[in-house]
Amino acid sequence: MGKKKELSEDLRVRIVDAHKQGKGYKKISKQFEVPVAMVQSIIKKFKNFGTVKNLTGRGRKAKMSLRDARKLVRKVADNPRISSKALLSELKKSGTNISRSTLKRTLHRAGLRGCRPRKTPLLTAKHRAARLAFARSHLDEDPRF
Template sequence: MVRSKELSEAFRKKIVDVYESGKGYKKISKELVISHSIVQKIIYKWRTFKTTANMARSGCPSKFTPRADRKMLKDVSENPKISSRDLQQAFATVYAT
């Protein structure tokens, strides 16, 4: 399933403003041409956290930089039969601190 792009914070604030004016989820969704479940989730987040901004997501940050990812993909595409140990040693020599 493809993830859609996030709504802008200004648009989410607009949804909250329309909700505060007294309209329900279905009327807001028809007026702004978005799903009523999205409206419901935005209002729930606003009620719970008093914000419409993006919040931190769970998960560890990546150990590799985008540059290191590209280098690793290049090495593997040039030599598909390279072992993981050899790839680690190549990275240790290139990215040694």
């Protein structure tokens, strides 16, 4: 059966101090009311790593680096109409091979959600210039025009 709870760092330090003073595992176990096996594992960890703190490195490593994630978010911010297939192909060119779900999860964490683009495109610079020219040519017209 596995551990029920994790001991505080302070208690682990006191267990190691008691061991340094020459107390045995059973005495330390009774003194701090923890199982003998837990005392053994704490002292073993201290001897191997020189610390009683939680060690890093737990869990699966990320397939995509933070740098690639920022690059991805920047690309989507620059061009919101870009498809996930296009993004995946660009990432593949840079050497990062991830799935579509990983891509979507990364964008969701950045606050970007997928949605269908609007059917009519936004106004281009050419459209704006034409509208402005029309408005200027009709400035002197009657308001009812």
